[in-house]
Amino acid sequence: MSDAIDLPLDVPEIASTISQGAHLRRTVHPSGLRILTEWVPGAASTSVGFWVPVGSRDEDAVAYGSTHFLEHLLFKGTPGRSAMDIAVAFDRVGGEHNALTAKEHTCYYAKVQDRDVDMAIDVLADMVSSSLLDPGEFDVERRVILEELAMAEDDATDVAHEHIAQAVMGEHPLGRPIGGSPESIEAASRDQVLAHYARYYRPDHLVVTLAGAVDHDHAVRTLLDALERYGWPLERQDAPAPRRSTTALGLPQESTKKVIHRPLEQSIVVLATPGLTQTDERRSTAAVLTTVLGGGMSSRLFQEIREKRGLAYSVYAYASHHSDAGLFGMAAGTSPEQVDTVARVMQEIFQDVVAEGITREELERTLGNLQGASSLALENTDSRMVRLGRSEIHTGEFVDRDEALRRLGLVTRESVQDLAQHFAEGPLSAVAVGSVSDTALDSVGSAVAD
Template identity: 60%
Template sequence: MSAPVPLPLESPDTTIAASGGALVRRTVLPTGLRVLSEHVPGASSVTVGFWVPVGSRDEQPVTYGSTHFLEHLLFKGTQRRTAFDIAVAFDAVGGEHNALTAKEHTCYYAKVRDRDLPMAVEVLTDMVTSSLLDVDEFESERGVILEELAMADDDPGDVAGELVARLVYGDHALGRPIGGTKETIKAVSRDDVAAHYREHYRARDLVVTVAGAVDHDELVALVQRALADCGWSDEAATPRARRVTDAATISGGGIEVIDRPLEQVNLMIGMPGLLASDRRRTHMSVMNTVLGAGMSSRLFQEVRERRGLAYSVYSYSSLYSDAGSFGMYAGCTPAKAGEVARIMLGELDRLAADGVTDEELLRAKGQIAGASALALEDSDSRMSRLGRSELTMGEFADLDTVLALVDRVTPDDVRAIAAELAGGRRSVAAVGPVRADAFAGLA
């Protein structure tokens, strides 16, 4: 491949010869359901994912947290299987199964030996299409989710992460916590969650991705048979349209502190970033690597190695369909929180003004190349790449294509991204025993 391959919704079949001898195939069924597979030579296991393009940002005010709530409930039984039956099906073959809810999608996934793929497809299909949403299980799981939220609230890093997202995104739906709040989870009804289920879990919404020792034609037949067994509608439909990628208006920014009696301050600084569809996302990846990814990054070297002000310090980037964010994190002693915040912003400003050295650029590209190649040793990563390609990007890029794009990033590209970020409206979130005036003038 010399460039990403488009995945148009109206194209029923696509075949891509990918790097390393892998074969990627995609079939769009008449119902609008999409099936993607990546056959990996020499693999003896498979990872399968059932993706639904609905996340926390898609909820109505009365159902905040319902996407994550529903994710829990789909493990609680169907007409044909109890919750215990679902657990036993995977435990009995040494498999793994789980789910995740994100801001723009939900994924139910499993990893099993290749011989157990029919079972995994059958069980996941049953869960996704035929959940009972039992009233008693609903109330029991409400308690479980409240405990999960309480656990997250006890983690100051999680609290700082949610706080900085709210500050950066302002009133945008991306600023809401994925799991909802204690108040919304206590208030949401089974009927609300059931309506959410009926609205978003249809054949035209669903994407099935499998990576590893998989035969595509057999996979498509498995999916079709499992859907027929579950009695899901076979009515012809077009696939659900991908999200609009026009940039949203973001009106965030500010400084907010949550005072807690901790030994450290969990400090996060955020600002608007790039959209997932922005072709400069590769430039962002290189810039982020130089600034705050790894032990040779500028943040790690300046904050930890030279000054000894933090144990953990890094930067990150989050990209969504119509908005994105960039941020930096450090955990430090309360008395040094203001100093650390200014150092981190100073490093970003210095990168924006002076750019990157040739040595840093070469090292960052090598780091990305190695990490990308190592990640694809795992069928989980390949399965997730297929899902993101279909739902978010609308195109597939193999390792060779990605690395070629990384290799073309120039010093000017890195400096330009840093300058754009440095010029954006800044947000400072801190959790710990510190006053907001420690960050005066930073946002």
């Protein structure tokens, strides 16, 4: 194929042959439930994902961290299965199962042999539709989550990225930590989490994606049978929940600088500015820009900061995209006394791209890097399953490998420089974590000690 496949919510059936001989199908059930499959020639396994378009940004009515709390609780048992039963179901067949909470979605997923797909669908359907949210398990899992938060708090990289998100997003919920805080988790009640569950875990919100050795019609029948057996009201007709607005947020225009003191041998420094939304047509250009700057061993940041100056082991550029906001940043781990130097050099390297652009050789090399990485990722059915879920929930279009490569091929040196100049016009925020002085970020503005 050569074009993206639109995924309008009011079209009940979509089918298309896509790149590499794979086949895409989507069914929108009258209840609003959506099922997408990608049959992959020669696959012997299947990845299954149950997606709910609710994340940490949707927690204004409940304690912060409730979405992540709920994700944990769905593994703790249903009327027909204990937590041990859920674990054994996958362990006995060598399958994998887990879940993730993001800022705009939650996903429960599994990967199994083709012969075990029905089991995976059944167990995940049971978890999503019939969780007990047992009061005793609630308090046990509260302690587990507090330990998880404590572990993240001991990771300087996690701390730095949480704080830079807050700096760029300001008071918007996208700036909040996904897992909440120890205080919000201590304050969370079962009633709050149960209300969150009842509000969002419904047929019109659920998206189920399968990729690999999968028969679409069989998967749809198996899923519907399971959900009806576990008590979901599929007879009620409803439209799928609308996708989020893609109108860009008005983020703060002030730069924020923050030093977080920790007794660490290595410090983390992150610089970031508002980025692009998930539907912005410049996403391919952003991928090229971040790769040229810090996406590999030949990137500018790696060559200058690590190879030439020996100032860091890890240094990179990155971008995150949400429905109505995004973030573009650069980060490095370095010795406390070198934080100011590394921050200054990162800015200088970025400003070189702003002023001079990138070379033809850099563009060609980066396009080869991204095209190869895109193709290799699709060797994994997990990547294909995730692509289906993100397409349905966030962008409303499916982009296969050929179309993704075509879009990358449209990126020019001029468009990369234009985007760099656009980012340079935004407020640049900075965070440093470690045994650093209050003046560690002087090269990017005045710092606030914490």
